[in-house]
Amino acid sequence: MAGRVEGKVAFITGAARSQGRSHAVRLAQEGADVIAVDLCGPVESIQMYPPATAEDLAETVRQVEELDRRIVATQADVRDSAALKTAVDEGVAQLGRLDIVLANAGVFEIQPSLELTDEAWREMIDINLTGVWNTCKVALPHLVDNGGSIVITSSTAGLKGTPNTIHYTAAKHGVIGVMRTLANEFGKQSIRVNSVHPTGVDTVMIQNPKTWGLFTPDDPEPNREKFAELFETLHPLPVPYVDPVDISNAILFLVSDEARYITGVTLPVDAGYTIR
Amino acid sequence: MGKLEGKVAFITGAARGQGRSHAIRLAREGADVIAVDLCAQMETIAYPMATPEDLAQTAEEVEALDRRIVTRQADVRDAAALQTALDDGVAELGRVDIVLANAGISAAGTPEPDPLRTWDDVIGVNLTGVWHTVHVAAPRMIEQGQGGSIVLTSSTQGLTGRGGDGSGAVTAYAAAKHGVVGLMRSFAHWLAPHSIRVNSVHPTGAATPMVENEVLKNWLAANEESAGMLANLMPVELIEAVDISNAIAWLVSDEGRYVTGVTLPVDAGFTVR
Numbered sequence: 001m002a003g004r005v006e007g008k009v010a011f012i013t014g015a016a017r018s019q020g021r022s023h024a025v026r027l028a029q030e031g032a033d034v035i036a037v038d039l040c041g042p043v044e045s046i047q048m049y050p051p052a053t054a055e056d057l058a059e060t061v062r063q064v065e066e067l068d069r070r071i072v073a074t075q076a077d078v079r080d081s082a083a084l085k086t087a088v089d090e091g092v093a094q095l096g097r098l099d100i101v102l103a104n105a106g107v108f109e110i111q112p113s114l115e116l117t118d119e120a121w122r123e124m125i126d127i128n129l130t131g132v133w134n135t136c137k138v139a140l141p142h143l144v145d146n147g148g149s150i151v152i153t154s155s156t157a158g159l160k161g162t163p164n165t166i167h168y169t170a171a172k173h174g175v176i177g178v179m180r181t182l183a184n185e186f187g188k189q190s191i192r193v194n195s196v197h198p199t200g201v202d203t204v205m206i207q208n209p210k211t212w213g214l215f216t217p218d219d220p221e222p223n224r225e226k227f228a229e230l231f232e233t234l235h236p237l238p239v240p241y242v243d244p245v246d247i248s249n250a251i252l253f254l255v256s257d258e259a260r261y262i263t264g265v266t267l268p269v270d271a272g273y274t275i276r
Numbered sequence: 277m278g279k280l281e282g283k284v285a286f287i288t289g290a291a292r293g294q295g296r297s298h299a300i301r302l303a304r305e306g307a308d309v310i311a312v313d314l315c316a317q318m319e320t321i322a323y324p325m326a327t328p329e330d331l332a333q334t335a336e337e338v339e340a341l342d343r344r345i346v347t348r349q350a351d352v353r354d355a356a357a358l359q360t361a362l363d364d365g366v367a368e369l370g371r372v373d374i375v376l377a378n379a380g381i382s383a384a385g386t387p388e389p390d391p392l393r394t395w396d397d398v399i400g401v402n403l404t405g406v407w408h409t410v411h412v413a414a415p416r417m418i419e420q421g422q423g424g425s426i427v428l429t430s431s432t433q434g435l436t437g438r439g440g441d442g443s444g445a446v447t448a449y450a451a452a453k454h455g456v457v458g459l460m461r462s463f464a465h466w467l468a469p470h471s472i473r474v475n476s477v478h479p480t481g482a483a484t485p486m487v488e489n490e491v492l493k494n495w496l497a498a499n500e501e502s503a504g505m506l507a508n509l510m511p512v513e514l515i516e517a518v519d520i521s522n523a524i525a526w527l528v529s530d531e532g533r534y535v536t537g538v539t540l541p542v543d544a545g546f547t548v549r
Contacts, residue, residue: 180548187509187545199534236468242534249531258522261480261508261515264548265541272468275461275537 003031004256009095011035013135014105016052018203021060022244028069035091036073045120046107048210078105078131085138098142100255101150103135108205113166121167128171147190149255152179154195156273183264192263194254199270200241236272278306279529284369286310286413289379291326293484296334297517301525303343310365315349320397322386323489352379352405359412374528375426377409383445385495391444402452423471425528430456430476432546439502464537473536475527480543483514509545
């Protein structure tokens with residue numbers, strides 16, 4: 001049986017691990033080739049979890065190739081639109097086309113608003129907001145002739161105010177503006193643009209002592225189990241967090257022909273977090 | 277193997293249009309179906325409504341896919357009749373996992389000698405009928421203890437009031453379809469502890485008998501401003517019923533296992549305009 005995105009090519013940022021890798025593998029399972037980008041390196045103001053590495057990106061390549069799909073992987077920074085353009089242009093030259101764009105790359109850090117440095121604010125906006133726009137900007141010229149589907153990874157923090165993450169929350173709200181504008185500007189060319197809004201996803205971005213500690217501030221030894229118990233209370237559904245594949249499955253639906261008339265939509269995958 | 281193998285879906289308004297499309301799409305994924313439709317004309321509705329033959333046609337198409345189907349003629353405004361239909365279906369098919377509150381009417385373009393009567397009928401079917409549909413099935417789903425998924429069919433008119441003209445028909449439609457969002461969010465809280473998810477879909481105009489008929493066509497021609505109710509962003513005039521079915525098939529499958537409380541437009545960009 002033909003896959004749901006057979007013969008298509010997907011450009012995915014932040015593809016070295018976690019959600020980005022999951023998207024690459026899930027789309028490859030359904031027949032897509034992949035242009036993968038990741039910084040694979042540190043960001044100064046992001047200290048609470050380790051950055052992805054070149055080895056992580058190599059592992060994504062291995063997993064996609066194991067599915068008999070092609071992948072072109074490049075280390076590039078979403079803040080550097082020239083480097084991003086080179087990566088996508090080179091990928092399209094090798095794989096022949098572009099159909100799907102997943103602006104997934106993002107970072108997360110916790111800081112009380114009044115303790116946030118100017119530098120930390122700027123880095124967050126540069127990566128999580130400008131980086132998303134850069135991704136769309138370099139990809140759109142490849143989509144305008146044949147249509148395509150863009151999914152921007154926002155967050156429940158793109159729909160609700162969340163304390164101690166003002167830079168992250170502002171950026172994740174901002175990408176909805178990018179999504180809605182592009183949906184309007186390119187709708188006539190059959191380019192669909194949507195955003196997904198995950199609650200906490202079980203990756204290193206939330207599974208770290210600082211995030212655990214935010215939910216158990218009086219506990220000298222926060223851990224995964226105590227965090228899970230408290231995080232579950234944020235969700236109407238009885239789950240603490242979701243898995244990367246749950247976001248991948250939502251994205252797969254959005255980019256497939258089954259969603260051919262879905263555009264301009266903010267889609268939560270959040271176990272009910274935003275209706276609480 | 278289908279994504280919905282072994283599941284049973286309770287679908288209202290299943291005789292034709294979107295409801296029939298949902299029944300077939302879910303049957304393709306392995307589900308059995310309890311199908312309900314009024315199969316009769318209402319006085320406040322000028323376009324021809326579904327018939328018993330239409331419902332029989334749905335049954336034939338589901339059975340052609342080797343799935344089982346129990347059909348009943350019932351009015352969603354009549355909670356007791358709906359309960360009997362659900363109970364009959366569960367008695368035969370063993371369970372219920374999926375509920376699609378799809379039955380709906382549009383009185384736009386029908387003469388309104390008594391706008392209040394139009395209001396009552398549209399609210400009765402499109403809002404109270406949705407409430408009944410969930411209430412007759414949810415206790416059984418809770419008792420089964422295996423979760424489930426409910427999708428309420430709202431509309432772009434559940435998210436915007438574009439095209440409003442003061443008529444009983446258009447006002448009641450928008451009010452009912454907005455009201456469905458309230459039901460969805462409230463039900464989502466009620467049922468989440470039981471791992472039963474509740475979402476709504478918001479289609480733009482779809483190529484079905486409720487939209488493609490002389491009554492609506494003439495009304496739109498005579499009311500250019502109201503035609504804005506059907507103006508999409510993407511270059512497509514009417515979407516197909518299967519586009520809504522595909523969104524529903526994803527929502528009710530395990531691929532949407534943590535999606536609840538969501539208003540999902542299937543509207544070619546109508547609401548983002």
